Amino acid sequence: MSGIALTFFIVAAVLVWGGLIASIVFLARQPQLATYPATAELGDDE
């Protein structure tokens, strides 16, 4: 595999797989909000 191809593979891996890992970590750390808007209309399926 040539140097330029290897570079592009690494860049793709870092951006895409890194994006996946970052988004999973972000979601795991903040799975939901601490507060929500006030409501009297929240249904039985909330």
Place this chain on the structure above:
Amino acid sequence: MPVQEESVQHRSVQSGSVASRPREQWTGQWGFILSAIGSAVGLGNIWRFPGVAYENGGGAFLIPYLIALVTAGIPILFLDYAIGHRFRGSAPTAFRRLGGTAGKWLESLGWFQVWICVFIAIYYAAVVAWAASYFMFSFDLRWGDDTAGFFTGEFLQATAPGFSAQFVPAVLIPLVLVWVVVLVVLGGGIAKGIQRANVVFLPLLVVAFLILVVRALFLDGAMAGLDALFTPDWAALGNPNVWIAAYSQIFFSLSIAFGIMITYSSYRSRRANVTAPALVVAFANSSFEIIAGIGVFATLGYFAFQQGVGINELEGLTGVGLSFITFPAIVSQMPGGPLFGALFFGSLVLAGFTSLLSILQVVSSAFQDKFGISARQAAVRVGSVLAVVSVLLFSTTTGLFTLDTVDQWANNIGIVAAAIAATIVVVWVFRKGPELAAHLNAVSTFKVGRVWQLLIGILTPIALFFMLIQRIIVLVTDGYEGYPLWFLAVAGWGTIALILTGSIVMTAMRWKHDPDDFTPWPSATALKDLTK
């Protein structure tokens, strides 16, 4: 005013469902995420992305691809999720509620998406059935040396474009089995049917495909294949068609703009985090595409090495040709070929099956909402009709040509037109961008702002418009695959005409339960308070 979650008042007067029963829900965040990834990761990830990337600049293609992901894919995914989550219904229900009193006609846009799914589902099931057959054929390499001849001749018994009544048992039997299995899962509903299937099948797909990729990487010539895939052709970046290809790939790959993600997000709880899971789904989809690219091109590198030719001399690098002609030829030459073939076609079955489930759920959910029927009733009544049509059209000697044509028109004309209409109507006609952005921010941990609204309101429609116009010009001037014009008029443009007619007819029909008896949460007033 924001309050602690624990102190939110509950009042069981508004279920948000048009049916008399409460709306079904995923059992949790990850059940939804796995199902959404299962929908997004489909046949196109495996058989389309690698070839498209190679033919459009190799490594350089990754630049427009990633830009398209960030500027169109993720924004439209957010839009779909926002519509489904805020208006809590199938595509017709959600669009009707979005339109409000003056925009009840917007239901027709939802039905347009549903009818696209109808046409895609009936041929997609056939491709899953082909893959299932080839999974079995892998064990004795039944395709022999002439894989092209076997596929179109012995297996499909393809004749010529037209509409034949001559059934092919080798296609008909697995196709019926696929429909039986998929309708059983669909009848189980969201949590017990679709989610359960995805929780099993998606990890299985990832494991099977990773084994395939690792095996492929140790084949002779594999590195030459990766070289071909990742070496950038910088000149390609100056070609507008490469950018259109990148936006197309992202667009078709993410299952956006034809009702799937609206439907799936409508089954999330009111206080579910919407945007952060969307990021996981989008990056997971692209991650699988990169893995697929590595697996497919490492394997093609081996094939080129065996043939003593360059990768650029190989044919059949995408789609049906790659999967059912090129790959079987490679498998036949490979040590341990039967296992490799089983992994490849097994992966196609798993990827296709979970995507097929999501496509059919769009249809099922719409009929459940409109006619107040259960998931099981929708599977039996609606699903069985689709199964019959699917068998009649695609298990005959002309099934291949019909499939190819319906696929071309439903995707490149139908979905793209639906997406343009949705973005323009939502952002410009009904001015719902700020409300949807506020909704996303009210329930999600990843916030969106004006940039998101600009992307879905300006950049995405422009990119999609170019895709649509370019495709229409090509189809009108060049035709398609040399098929007769009358056949393209019936199977291609006829598909679009039926989608349009079907959406008007379904919109005109009466609802079992009033879909307008619904209050979005958070209320518009609460959202305005939040954005002050």
